[in-house]
Amino acid sequence: xxxxxxxxxxxxxxxxxxxxxxxxxxxxxxxxxxxxxxxxxxxxxxxxxxxxxxxxxxxxxxxxxxxxxxxxxxxxxxxxxxxxxxxxxxxxxxxxxxxxxxxxxxxxxxxxxxxxxxxxxxxxxxxxxxxxxxxxxxxxxxxxxxxxxxxxxxxxxxxxxxxxxxxxxxxxxxxxxxxxxxxxxxxxxxxxxxxxxxxxxxxxxxxxxxxxxxxxxxxxxxxxxxxxxxxxxxxxxxxxxxxxxxxxxxxxxxxxxxxxxxxxxxxxxxxxxxxxxxxxxxxxxxxxxxxxxxxxxxxxxxxxxxxxxxxxxxxxxxxxxxxxxxxxxxxxxxxxxxxxxxxxxxxxxxxxxxxxxxxxxxxxxxxxxxxxxxxxxxxxxxxxxxxxxxxxxxxxxxxxx
Ligand SMILES: CC(=O)SCCNC(=O)CCNC(=O)[C@H](O)C(C)(C)COP(=O)(O)OP(=O)(O)OC[C@H]1O[C@@H](n2cnc3c(N)ncnc32)[C@H](O)[C@@H]1OP(=O)(O)O
Numbered sequence: 001x002x003x004x005x006x007x008x009x010x011x012x013x014x015x016x017x018x019x020x021x022x023x024x025x026x027x028x029x030x031x032x033x034x035x036x037x038x039x040x041x042x043x044x045x046x047x048x049x050x051x052x053x054x055x056x057x058x059x060x061x062x063x064x065x066x067x068x069x070x071x072x073x074x075x076x077x078x079x080x081x082x083x084x085x086x087x088x089x090x091x092x093x094x095x096x097x098x099x100x101x102x103x104x105x106x107x108x109x110x111x112x113x114x115x116x117x118x119x120x121x122x123x124x125x126x127x128x129x130x131x132x133x134x135x136x137x138x139x140x141x142x143x144x145x146x147x148x149x150x151x152x153x154x155x156x157x158x159x160x161x162x163x164x165x166x167x168x169x170x171x172x173x174x175x176x177x178x179x180x181x182x183x184x185x186x187x188x189x190x191x192x193x194x195x196x197x198x199x200x201x202x203x204x205x206x207x208x209x210x211x212x213x214x215x216x217x218x219x220x221x222x223x224x225x226x227x228x229x230x231x232x233x234x235x236x237x238x239x240x241x242x243x244x245x246x247x248x249x250x251x252x253x254x255x256x257x258x259x260x261x262x263x264x265x266x267x268x269x270x271x272x273x274x275x276x277x278x279x280x281x282x283x284x285x286x287x288x289x290x291x292x293x294x295x296x297x298x299x300x301x302x303x304x305x306x307x308x309x310x311x312x313x314x315x316x317x318x319x320x321x322x323x324x325x326x327x328x329x330x331x332x333x334x335x336x337x338x339x340x341x342x343x344x345x346x347x348x349x350x351x352x353x354x355x356x357x358x359x360x361x362x363x364x365x366x367x368x369x370x371x372x373x374x375x376x377x378x379x380x381x382x383x384x385x386x387x388x389x390x391x392x393x394x395x396x397x398x399x400x401x
Contacts, residue, residue, distance in 0.1 A: 004057070004089075006097045008105075009047040014039065017049050017059040017082065024084030025119070037197035041189045042082055048101050050085070050094045058085040060098035062106070063401075066185040067113055068178035070361055070391045071309025077184055078106045078299070079401050080116040099127045103299060103324055112300035112307070115184070117293070117400060124295050128324050130356030132296035133182040133395045135268030137289035138275050142263060143256040146280050154246040155212035157254045162199055165207050165221075169195060172209065172216050176241050180270075181308075181360045182294055182395035190401060195221070205238070208254060210247050218242025220251045224261060237266035241398060249278055268293050270396040294397045296356040301328035304359065305339040312336060313387035319346035320355055328352060334388060347381030350374040361391030 009017055018038065019029040030038060042061040050058030061082040066074045080102065085094045106114055115132075118124050160168055170191050178185065198205050203223070210218035221239040226232065235255055242248040252275055255264045268291065269275075276285045298304040301320055315335025322328040333342045348365065350358075354373040357363050365385035368374035376382040 003052055004092075004094055004097065005051045006048055006058075006094075006101050007051070009044050009049045009056075009059075011044045013049060013056060014042070014044055014047060016056050017047060017061070020056055020086055021059050021082045021084035023086065033200060034197065037192050037200060041193040046078070046105070047082070048098050048105075050089075050098055052089065057089040058094040058098055059083065060095070060102050062102065062114070063187060063189065064109075064111070065187060065190075066178075067115065067397075068181055068183050069113075069304070069308040069359070070181045070395075071307075073307045074178060074185070075113050075304065075307050076109075076111040078102075078109070078111045078114040079184065080114050081401055083116070095123075096127075100324060103127070103297070106299045107325065107327075110300070112298065112303040114297040114299050115294050115397070116297075118295050121292060124297075125353045127297070128322060128352040128356070129295040129297045130353035131292045131294070132356050132360045132362055133294040133397050134271060134362060135291060135293040135396060136271055136287045137265065137267045137291070138269050138273070138285060139263055139265045139288050140252075140256060140275055140279055140285040142258075142261050143253075143279055143284075144259065144261075148253065148280060149278060151249065151253070151278060152246065153253075154244070154250055155210050155217065157208050157210050157251070160207040160209055162205075165195055165199065165205070166191060168209065168216070169207065169219060169221075172219055173241060175216070176218065176243050179243070180393055180396055181391055182397045184397055184399050186399060190399075194400075208251065210242060210251055210254075212243075212247060217244070218247035218251055220255060222255065224258075232262040233260050235261045235264045237264065237269075239398075240266065240269075245273075248273065249275075253278055268398075268400070270398075271394040294395075296359065298328070298352055298356055298359060299325065301352065301355070302332065302339065302341065305332055305334060308359065310334065310336045310388040311390050313384040316347045316381045316385045316388065317342055317344050318355075318385070319349040320352055321350070322352040325352075334385075336388070345377070347378045348374055348376050348385055358385075358389050360395035361389060362395055365389060 047061040062078040067077040319331045
């Protein structure tokens with residue numbers, strides 16, 4: 001690794017970094033038009049490059065966002081992406097250096113959380129990331145022309161014109177709010193990278209907005225496709241959010257009734273979204289995949305632990321191990337009254353990646369113990385930890401970056 005230099009990029013080096021990233025994913029370089037929409041998504045000052053003989057061979061970048069944690073507090077979040085190392089420089093510690101530099105920067109920026117979407121599950125655990133939200137891919141058959149189970153409807157649906165999308169969606173997403181642990185804020189540049197880019201590239205994107213008694217309260221963005229030789233059209237959901245479950249299910253009912261569509265497919269939906277209950281027969285709605293959504297990193301463990309709320313139980317002392325950010329290592333007394341560092345003997349012990357799995361409520365301390373990711377020195381403390389860390393519903397993000 002000594003032949004490599006890892007440093008923050010200059011603005012005019014970002015395009016080359018993007019080419020390395022895209023190449024690592026087996027994609028061609030961005031066209032000028034694509035780059036126009038992608039360029040400012042990840043600021044140069046938050047973008048690291050690894051250089052060998054003056055040439056960029058690896059990249060890891062982030063943009064600033066915010067994530068809601070159990071109890072409703074919203075914490076600064078680094079959204080990490082564009083991670084790639086050129087194929088002729090892998091397995092020499094380049095990513096390890098990039099991750100170390102990035103984590104150090106996020107500490108300096110006072111961002112207690114970092115999140116990413118991984119291409120492979122094997123990569124990020126060693127850097128302290130753990131899967132903190134999951135989602136399911138849902139496929140449902142069209143209900144067109146058939147009688148649906150009765151359900152109270154909560155409003156009306158209208159389609160947006162393409163030129164309305166960028167003016168309506170960002171404000172509507174903000175209005176909907178960060179409704180469940182794991183959801184994140186979308187900076188304006190996110191909308192440009194995702195929606196404006198599609199519109200400029202003339203991709204056919206349809207957006208339906210739901211309005212209830214208080215105005216716009218939900219939306220879905222979707223595309224449709226045919227896979228020859230079949231004539232059957234599939235509708236694929238790209239983005240779906242609403243202020244309540246009723247609004248979200250109204251949007252689903254709309255999608256299931258769109259003409260000339262045989263089935264509706266949506267990926268990484270919340271695990272508890274009950275689409276099965278709004279189709280004529282449960283069997284017409286299947287979970288075809290269950291997958292990792294957010295990999296979360298507690299960059300500042302004491303700040304992150306102190307920010308979330310806890311269930312009703314006596315405190316537990318949790319010892320955290322963190323190889324990359326040793327300032328996080330140590331024992332914390334965690335309870336409904338708050339969190340403090342302590343020298344007391346630990347009841348439970350776990351690495352920081354397992355703490356990320358526990359943090360938003362995706363898995364319980366007992367499950368982590370049973371699967372060998374947490375050591376319980378006191379079985380009673382394990383039950384208390386289950387009650388402390390539990391949350392009402394599975395966490396979910398719903399934002400891809
Ligand atoms: C958030 C995102 O952007 S996700 C996109 C991630 N990028 C990709 O998947 C693109 C294709 N892959 C790559 O570019 C590279 O393989 C990377 C970035 C995943 C890893 O980069 P490298 O420089 O090879 O990682 P590095 O050498 O630091 O490896 C660190 C450790 O992780 C292991 N490792 C890293 N990536 C992998 C992998 N894909 N499969 C198996 N092991 C891996 C290494 O073997 C090494 O283990 P060790 O410490 O026990 O020796």
